[in-house]
Amino acid sequence: MLKIILLLLCPFFLFTGSVLGDPVGSVPTIKDQNFVIERYVTGIENSPTTMAFVGNDILVLQKHDGKVRLIRDGHIDKAVLDVSVTNIGEQGMLGIATVDSTVYLYFTESTSDGGEPIAKRVYKYEWNGNELVNPVLLRDLPQTRPYHNGGAMVTGLDDSVYLILGDAGRYGKLQNHKTGEPDDTSVIMRIDKEKPYYAMGIRNSFGLAVDPVTGNLWDTENGDDDFDEINLVMPYFNSGWEVIMGPATQDEFSLLPGYEGYVYSDPEFSWQKPVAPTAITFVNSEPLAKFQNSVFVGDCIYGNLYKFALNSDRTEFVFTNPELQDKVVNMDESLDDIIFGTDFGCITDLEVGPDELLYIVSLSEGTIFRMIPQSMATTSTTEEDGGCLIATATFGSELAPQVQFLREIRDNTVLSTVSGTSFMTAFNSFYYSFSPAVADLERQNPMFKETVKIVISPLLSSLSLLQYVDIDSESEMLVYGAGIILLNIGMYFVMPLVVISKLKKKINKK
Ligand SMILES: [Ca+2]
Ligand SMILES: [Ca+2]
Ligand SMILES: [Ca+2]
Ligand SMILES: [Ca+2]
Known part of the structure; x- marks a missing residue:
């Protein structure tokens, strides 16, 4: 029965393939x-x-808005400095160098972002571990173009x-x-x-x-x-x-x-x-x-x-x-x-x-x-907890049964086949582009966390189908993997569209 559902959904999968492809742009080679x-x-x-x-x-440095952005543990954090820069052409926030905790910055200063230039300036700041403080103007270079x-x-x-x-x-x-x-x-x-x-x-x-x-x-x-x-x-x-x-x-x-x-x-x-x-x-x-x-x-x-x-x-x-x-x-x-x-x-x-x-x-x-x-790339997809950031934030702990369940599916079912492994490698690069932000938001906002819990519950149910089938070949993994993806496309995208279009028809009839 499951196979029939999967086959019925397959043409739809082919149709949406190009739409779903490569959501974060190409990776350099x-x-x-x-x-x-x-x-x-x-x-x-x-x-x-x-x-x-x-x-x-x-x-x-962010060229156009004069901000210095902190990247901590591989994630985008707050701006640790915001100055006003003129930003036309090759002007803006341009240069940075450090000597221990002393930070030198070079930018085309203005009275407001995008405003008229005042001068090209070099400042010295101190990094206190959290912000850039104690600015000292070192160079005032007038020829701004x-x-x-x-x-x-x-x-x-x-x-x-x-x-x-x-x-x-x-x-x-x-x-x-x-x-x-x-x-x-x-x-x-x-x-x-x-x-x-x-x-x-x-x-x-x-x-x-x-x-x-x-x-x-x-x-x-x-x-x-x-x-x-x-x-x-x-x-x-x-x-x-x-x-x-x-x-x-x-x-x-x-x-x-x-x-x-x-x-x-x-x-x-x-x-x-x-x-x-x-x-x-x-x-x-x-x-x-x-x-x-x-x-x-x-x-x-x-x-x-x-x-x-x-x-x-x-x-x-x-x-x-x-x-x-x-x-x-x-x-x-x-x-x-x-x-x-x-x-x-x-x-x-x-x-x-x-x-x-x-x-x-x-x-x-x-x-x-x-x-x-290359060796680091291989370990990062199998040993690190890829795929569980959002679930961990939603269910509160890495030890929550739902998180354990997801990890088991990933390691025992998906990663046990070659096509599953390559799917996870591709999936991880996509997943990590947004999951840390979602996980952070969940920790800050309990309402959002509850919403995510409701939204991903059908996903967990559909994945649990994998437990009831024996996957021991590459082709079966592809069929079931595609089926699970399609089931989720159906639940998250097609169902709401059907509901919306039915509602529209009802409204139009009135
Ligand atoms: Ca030559
Ligand atoms: Ca600014
Ligand atoms: Ca030359
Ligand atoms: Ca540099």
């Missing part, structure tokens, strides 16, 4: 089979730009904090013109020291990194119509803008007036066709040991994560592809050799966490991804 990408936190609002760790917590405000910050091995700034539409000596006084544009500056600038001649940038082995500074730079760059930035570096972008030709180099004391050098890598490179990071941790001589770079246009191999003294990249020996991926050349991952959306930050894993912020996805070893 990487080329290394030993690692997988997980959606660590989703639903970050107002365009997340950069992030930093303070202890085990993440502080992530919708574009080329830079924003990446990084902390050096000596705890110096570096900030990179774009040209903000200025054309002076810092942009390699013969005239025009220095005005804090197109430079890398140290927050804790007055001038000299660390570097100059930079068009615009969203990426700074410090090599944990050498202490050397590296940046990414955005070209105009061509030649985005990655640079090794030694002290007194002149990147060449706005005479040179990408490797210099003889003619360009002869036209460079230069800036006293600063030395031009070519980028270590250039994309002739723009990709808008953003974050750059080195990884120096046990789980990522195989990448200890690599540099990761994200982009904003294609959603790519790139990986470059360092030479032995970590001052250049090495390439196996002859086309890249010139340190340029030219217009007609393939990105394949440097692409490590795809489909990240607009990457805005890369960071290695206290858990020694790589975190990837995507502005367009409102998501922080995490790259985890």
Whole structure:
């Protein structure tokens, strides 16, 4: 009898398959089979730009509303700071760096969110474990424009904090013109020291990194119509803008007036066709040991994560592809050799966490991804209590019979077959996108909890059908699994629709 019900429901299942598919968007892929990408936190609002760790917590900046959002235990928490920012174009909440519990922030300050800009400002705050307090204004940089405000910050091995700034539409000596006084544009500056600038001649940038082995500074730079760059930035570096972008030709180099004391050098890598490179990071941790001589770079246009191999003294990249020996991926050349991952959306930050894993912020996805070893991904779906967060909150305890029942179904019936396991893996990524929020709300609101209890009771009854059938083959698991899903679609979506349409008919007849 049950099989007949399941078969009757099957065409409906096929019909709704496309509607139900992939509710949280696609998960990025990487080329290394030993690692997988997980959606660590989703639903970050107002365009997340950069992030930093303070202890085990993440502080992530929301570009448009000037908020600093706390991410704790993998969940979105409250805003721990809310300032007013102008947010047109490349303005907003842009840069963060930490030295222990001191947090440095860079943003385009305004009198109200979305209002007229006052200045580009750097503040120092203290993190008290709960909020950002005791602001001190460190830098007041007047040249605010919708574009080329830079924003990446990084902390050096000596705890110096570096900030990179774009040209903000200025054309002076810092942009390699013969005239025009220095005005804090197109430079890398140290927050804790007055001038000299660390570097100059930079068009615009969203990426700074410090090599944990050498202490050397590296940046990414955005070209105009061509030649985005990655640079090794030694002290007194002149990147060449706005005479040179990408490797210099003889003619360009002869036209460079230069800036006293600063030395031009070519980028270590250039994309002739723009990709808008953003974050750059080195990884120096046990789980990522195989990448200890690599540099990761994200982009904003294609959603790519790139990986470059360092030479032995970590001052250049090495390439196996002859086309890249010139340190340029030219217009007609393939990105394949440097692409490590795809489909990240607009990457805005890369960071290695206290858990020694790589975190990837995507502005367009409102998501922080995490790259985890494959072994960790397998254990997290079977050993952790996947599938029981809502039930635990509803019935008060993990030991409640309803929760135990769900866990038994999952482990003994569903996970005992391959298709069941892959179903749970897919289900978990969907489930964890909303279940922590539902569980939190249940704990705060008893009325909501009672409502959830009533709503999921039919689900539990339908699952209990699985107890009365013997599932010992893959095909049976698929049939019963599909049946249970359909039964629930019927109960939660079709029944209310039928009731509503009948009510409508009744009303229309009157
Ligand atoms: Ca960062
Ligand atoms: Ca605000
Ligand atoms: Ca350059
Ligand atoms: Ca080339």
